[in-house]
């Protein structure tokens with residue numbers, strides 16, 4: 350019996366030793382390959398990527414189908430593994446781009462995004478899942494990429510690219526991909542790439558269309574060569590206002606991956622000085638020959654005036670985000686809050702509620718009893734719509750009796766278009782239609798959904 | 809996509825004016841291609857004159873979204889026969905038989 354006991358004790362001791370050894374080995378491995386990715390909230394210096402001397406057997410198996418391509422081959426694969434790529438924006442373009450670069454065996458991926466995952470992102474930002482809502486997009490994307498290929502080094506940056514950090518960040522990468530969603534960031538990324546001498550693979554998408562160009566590459570033009578002056582802010586439509594079919598940025602992000610892989614592997618990109626346009630409606634690509642690098646370009650020209658990064662938000666007159674812009678066209682007494690409007694409804698005060706959103710949005714949701722006349726119809730003074738409006742005003746006047754200016758409350762999604770509509774209606778009041786009192790409902794239907802009726806859909 | 813047919817040399821043009829990308833077509837009531845007839849002209853039309861004509865005939869409402877001064881507003885790229893108009897002389901380019909003119913507004917979404 351005692352013999353059995355001592356044998357068991359010895360065995361137990363041995364196994365405990367073995368467990369301890371395994372634990373320390375695991376700890377060491379985890380130190381060099383952390384299983385939990387560290388989210389960076391600032392730019393820190395990176396160690397240079399070490400070139401691989403040769404492909405491992407595992408590499409050969411994993412990449413075998415692309416190694417067979419003479420265009421890539423072993424040398425191309427080795428080149429990919431020593432290339433670092435910074436992806437600015439982990440949204441509809443950045444997700445598929447990161448996915449294909451990681452799958453192809455890129456060496457290092459910097460994944461930058463200041464935003465968190467929201468439900469309305471998931472239809473196009475395909476690296477993020479339902480369980481990632483509220484998580485930093487950069488981290489969510491990095492974790493997804495790592496599940497796909499753990500040999501790719503991922504560095505998630507949860508920060509806004511800015512004049513202060515862009516140069517330091519971009520100089521640490523070989524290729525930059527612009528997957529951002531706003532004009533100031535596009536100029537910022539361009540200038541930082543020109544000042545650092547990095548190729549910029551840029552794409553964009555909206556509604557049913559996409560565009561792609563490689564800038565600052567092989568003597569070709571930069572973004573400023575093409576667009577020396579930023580567009581007036583009121584002409585810029587973002588995805589949250591204009592909408593986008595998810596697969597469209599998906600296609601453009603894959604296109605970016607293709608160009609990055611060609612540059613990184615050494616084949617080179619053919620999209621310098623070229624604009625690729627994709628029309629998803631007609632399923633058609635068009636390739637446009639662009640102007641060459643411009644001698645008078647402000648940043649890449651012969652005597653540049655932009656020699657360091659500037660203030661891009663003031664240059665563009667817009668914020669570096671695609672979150673909705675807040676227009677302020679009206680005075681305080683021309684506007685009411687959603688709470689004010691609720692009490693008007695509760696008291697059953699006579700009024701007309703005018704919804705100026707386009708029909709496609711009214712189909713998604715609307716407040717009962719509202720009259721829909723899109724802003725564009727007001728702008729164009731569409732006859733049938735103006736008539737309809739006048740009829741409703743006349744009805745109101747009858748109900749109200751006496752000499753009065755019937756109150757009209759104007760609403761839209763976020764409270765921007767409604768302000769424009771108020772301005773137009775005030776011009777029309779007393780001339781093109783009977784005299785009315787027009788007021789804007791601040792913040793629109795989204796404010797109504799947030800503050801008054803949580804059951805009202807948000808989009 | 810976009811065709812300019814010269815009916816009678818230097819006098820009379822019928823053309824499809826295509827406005828694609830970035831919602832430029834929204835400016836023109838959602839119509840991507842326009843079939844229009846340019847009035848007779850003793851000299852060939854140049855782009856500068858074409859812009860004035862578009863502004864006066866197709867875009868009465870909000871021209872500021874399309875033009876600025878005597879050119880297109882920043883953020884619109886003009887293509888002449890699938891090439892950047894900068895390569896073709898920009899405003900001074902003289903329209904020719906079978907030319908394609910396309911206006912593109914840059915996209916910024918991602």
Ligand SMILES: [Zn+2]
Pocket residue numbers: 570571572573574575642643646647648649650
């Ligand atoms: Zn340039």
